[in-house]
Amino acid sequence: MAQHAITLTINGEWEQVVVPSQMTLLQMLREKLARTGTKNGCMAGECGACTVLLNGEPVNSCMVLAVECDGMHIVTVEGLMQDGVLDPVQHTIIEHGGVQCGFCTPGILISARALIDRNPDPSEDEIREALVGNLCRCTGYLRIVDAVKDAAALSRQAATL
């Protein structure tokens, strides 16, 4: 079984890891690096609980091999908070009660952050389309969609300060 030494950043910190070929990015984060914020839901690229940013773009980390991430930059839910301040998407999802069991939340926060980064003023339809790959069985999505809308507004305000 081939092992590969890879170097990558996780939330801005360089890590050196030795991984077997078949280890996914999700397994590496959770089992090698104890970054358990990223959740393992379906292992089939459908539920989105394992969504992380890979070089700034959201991916299902269950569908990426760790070895493919050599030299790349990963952001997980643990990396959203900056200097002790919650990201606007974290702040508004709490404000709106968009968390119930919380299992889907890390993936939703990452997808929402990525959406606002590429589209600072998304419509409700655009928010719903961006969250198609993040299944939530508790909330019914309404509060999540409202939270993302407000997070976009907060992010725009922060950008103009």
Place this chain on the structure above:
Amino acid sequence: MTINAHPELPEFDYIRPATLEEASRFLSDHAGEARPLLGGTDIFVRMRDGFWHDKYLVDVKNLDGTDNLHFHPTAGLTIGAGVNMNRVMTMLEVQQYYPVLAEACRSVASYQLRTRATIVGNLCNASPAGDTIGACMLYDGVLKVHGVDGYRDEPLKTFFLGPGKTVLKPGDIATAIQLPRPPAGSTGTYIKLGRNTWSDLSIVGVTALGSREPASASGYSFHVALASVAPVPLEVPAVHSYLSENNITPEAFIEAARLAQQACNPIDDVRGSARYRKAMVKKLTEKALLITLDRLEGRE
């Protein structure tokens, strides 16, 4: 039988060759136990489900230009094998000249899956349900293939042999899909019927592409391709012939839709029955042609 809801990937060796020559040689030397890897969105699911047992996955992303996405005003569009669907569908020239391809990409799964999924992977996976295949066929796509004897072209119209089966042989690597520039003003649509509005595999997929064609009796050229209703992605030449020779009227579209229905050969499966699929092919082909005509006439 034990059902493991979270199967891990089986053991294999990940290979990252330095050149396409090296990759083709490795794949040829390990025929039957090695597979080229692009985004992996189909491969990993098939391996986890126990259908595929490859000993080697050979990563062909980032090799010799497979990461290029390029539009040339006369030659058209070249999409490298490693280019993901989000990149394709947001390219301005794709939206302008190949709008049906952009629409088809947008229908695939979710944003985060499309960060990994590739058009060339969708083609080589050769699923009859492949969402972007119809558009690539109707835009006269030709795959650039690197084999042990070097490069060759494989037109999509003769590429698919059956579900998951193509003309590719061990050692072959599809490095890009080339789409010539379509006729000026050509447009169309991709209608995907799934169990939900977004993200599901198609029960029926209808791709329609139209343009004005002064040389035809009708003054138009329409092409239709169908997904999920035959062992291979299916272009229906009878639709093109009929709508080239007859006046374009709502009745002509109904007849063309009937010809599409006649051409398909669906099966019953978990997503829908053959009977339902046949009925939907007729309905959705008519709808796709009407949308295409509206877009051609600038009514939408």
